[in-house]
Amino acid sequence: MNDTTDDIADESTDDAAGTPVLRVRGLRKQYGAGEGMVRAVDGVDLDIGAAETVAVMGPSGCGKSTLLHLLGGLERPSGGQVWLQGRRIDGIGEKALARMRRTDIGFVFQSFHLMEELTAVENVELPALLAGRSPRAARERAAQLLEQVGLAERAHFLPSALSGGQRQRVALARALSNEPPLVLADEPTGNLDSAATVEVLRLFESLHRRGQTLLIVTHDARIAATADRLISMRDGAFVDETRLGGGSTGRLGALVGLED
Amino acid sequence: MHQEVILAMLAKEPSHGYQLRARLREALGPLGEALNAGHVYVTLTRLEKAGLLAADDTDRSDRSDRSDRKVYALTPAGQQRVAEWIAEVSWPKPDLAQFHLKLITAAAAGLSDPLAILDAQRRELLRRLREAQRAAMAEPAHSDAALLLEGIVLRLQADLRWLEACEKNWTLRRNRS
Amino acid sequence: MGRILLVGRLAVRDLRRRRLETALLLLAIMAATTTLTLGLVLSEAAGDPYRSTREATNGPDVVAGVGRSAGLARLEELAGADGVVERGGPYPVLRARLQTSGGAWDVQAVGRRGADAPLDRPQLVRGGWVREGGVVVEAAFAAALDVGVGDRLTLDGEWFEVAGVAITAAMPPYPEAFCLLACRADGEPADTGAVAGSAREAVRNPGLLWLTEADVRGLTSDPDALGYVMNLKLADPDRAQAFVDANLRMGAQGAKGVPYLLSWQYILQESTELAQDAQVILVFGSWLLALLAVASIAVLVGGRMAEQSRRVGLLKAVGGTPGLVAAVLLAEYVVVAIVAGAAGLAAGALTAPLLTGPGTGLIGGAGTAPITVSTAGVVLAVAVAVAVAATCPPVVRAARPGTLGALAASVRPPRRVGWLIAVSARLPVPVLLAVRVAARRPRRLALTVAGIAITVSGIVVALSAGAGLAAQRLAGLYDAAQAALLGQVLFIVTLILLCLAGVNAVFLTWATVLDNRHLSALARALGATPAAMSAALAGAQVLPALAGAVLGIFPGGAVLLAVINAMNDNGNDAALPPLWQLLVVVAGTVLVVAVLTALPARLGGRRPVSRALQAEV
């Protein structure tokens, strides 16, 4: 089983050399001016290939959320360039930005951000409705996604009736509603306990296996460990990058002292 | 592999070596794959010599391998040893001091940047975590092996958290100087 | 002492932290108290001014007059009739032409001696009583002429000075005054009690002046041009009309020189006819205004209460007793209520003359309506009562133990209206969002609909009344001056109504925008364009506005008109305005609401997404 996933990961690395889903050059974002100026993101370069999962880790306040917001079009950069599937997205108009958020990007938030008055399936179908899909098509797709995240029987529950892990799975299903080429997740397990984290973890793994491109910001080493690449961020810049993918050592036993 | 584990497995009933091996593999899941067959027999022989168990090769069925034909049983001394082992509270000690001193000495002698050492170490631990985690997810939930793998994942997480603390500390030190 | 200081500090700090909301709350309570002040002042002013004037001036029960000195004997006879206990006059009356720099008017000049007449002692509003060369002008006429004490005017070419301005109960105020003597072109006074009504066509609304007797006689050399008027007091004032009827029947046998008689009831009716019409407008206007003010306060206080629940939780968490919590919240509201109440009183006092002014002139009240102590007390009490009522729910909840977690946890969760959510899925994106935004707060939705319905029904009534006014003027029931007065009253009430409704619409949009910060940020994160979001936030007001406008016409306006018609027994039933006007009202309402809500909605829809999302965490 290890082998199969690794194969996919290896393929994706090859793909990345071709047309990256996301390409970032010299991205900067600063808040304020003069003395109080904060360089939240300070010259970031990044390429993410198709079907690649990239994790970003770093201490609190290093600019991870800001980076994701810039990439997701929730915030305007102060400088630098961003290409999404070969198209420049920095400096495009609000309307084009909205269209991009709608169809090219799925966002998952730490605090879920589900609409409380909408049921799970209504939450999931919302992006499709916003994108102008027919109500029936949107509903079908939402039901199918909930099935995928294992919540088919909870489709008509309100978020308040779901556990944290289930809510985050609904949020993930919502992010996938318009089949975006890139999913951005900002500390998706930040509000979850260990068991709920595993629920979400499994989901990310299966997404990864299905070839979804993912960029995850996290404090949780378990989430980071699912990534193909791990990027360490400090003071708004990338300081280290590790390729975690690659064949299994086949020496699991060594982990528990079964081997010497 | 602790000898006591093999002994304890015989406490239930006398068994063939291959039966012991199967039970071990079941309990360890993917971790047991690393266990080579010879290891069990070597241990059994060693224990037999120590008088902790007795081998009975009267069962002459169609097995060709000599050692496989033997049925092993605990001797009274073996039984006593198992009881002692069960009552023991010893615990494997993580050797953090060694890594800690590695950072300090490397920094003092200017051999290497402690932060670089930390990054490398983290990479290694993350790789292990990734491996353990994948293995854990492949296991059916609530199996014995899954439980063991969860323990590994949790320990690796704890180690990674300690590395984070180290990193914070060393970053501070560097900024101060 | 320390506790009081602490409570004060906490209250003031909270008010300053939410400046905008505090200002809005202040404004809403002020609007409500202004309206209330107006309502109270009006009801006092229109209470029974004729009766009070009658008492103050020792008004007559019956006024009798003759057109010629030849009739004086008949007047003497009347004075001796059964039931008469006191008499004043007879006084000479002369019809004259008054000229000021502003124009020429027909007047009736009554000759008086001292100010101490036994009956009908006109009460001076300004200046002094008649003197040689000095005239006193009836108050409403003075207002129409725009003359004051010291102004000069000519009567049939002779110069006089205005010595004073007075009110009387012996004659309806200008322009309702009737002829005391020859008003007709043929020089004959009307020969029956209906003199006033029938004479109207022939007379240019004679004004009333008092002069010294000598001055009146000095204006004409022909003694026959003088008429006489006499005031009578009866033993039983309630039988004044019967007295008039009895004596008229007797006198009708004679020919010329027959006196005419007017009962005080008749004068009362004539005096208050116009005032009643104005009164109906004002009463309904203030009802509508009060309803609107209550709606806006409900929105604001409701919004604040949700916030406050959180605050109460915090105060309790840091060790505040329920008593302290209550004191802090109460202090906040009482401060706001007193400031707003005082401002509302002042605003009401300033606006009241605009509304009562015309009425006062007509009915002869005492100048501008004063704000009495009781009015002020009631207004402030209501303001404080609003404050206390607003404080109660969070305080009561705070006093309940064990709800701390819930209190600290969250603001009022949005409502779910399942069928609306399902239906909205079929609509275009901005409408979908608008419906969902509106459906999250059903109570606010109801308030929006109600507010607009109230306003629109007010507009419908105003339109109908305006049309009625024009029609009645054409039919000669009102003259230009009267119609202008009523029109002014109508205009002011409508204007206040519209202002309050506008402020309300802005309140509601702000509340909606603030409440939906998170939703709109989230919708935009999911790909809604800012334009769609702004449209949705505005649409959340516009859609209910449309419903409200339609409801305001039917049943709102229609019912209101029916009620007004039932209360107004003058036989001139008001009808619904024509269809095209109604359509314009609906379209206009929707347009105005759209414009008023566009700015806050636009600001709300454009806030940076990431910040709005994070603020909520």
Ligand SMILES: Nc1ncnc2c1ncn2[C@@H]1O[C@H](COP(=O)(O)OP(=O)(O)OP(=O)(O)O)[C@@H](O)[C@H]1O
């Ligand atoms: N709107 C803002 N105005 C000013 N400064 C900001 C703003 N948003 C973020 N910052 C600053 O930018 C820096 C990066 O913030 P960011 O939220 O991206 O950190 P983070 O890495 O996500 O932290 P955490 O792990 O705690 O979520 C911080 O120093 C923060 O104070």
Ligand SMILES: [Mg+2]
């Ligand atoms: Mg963050």
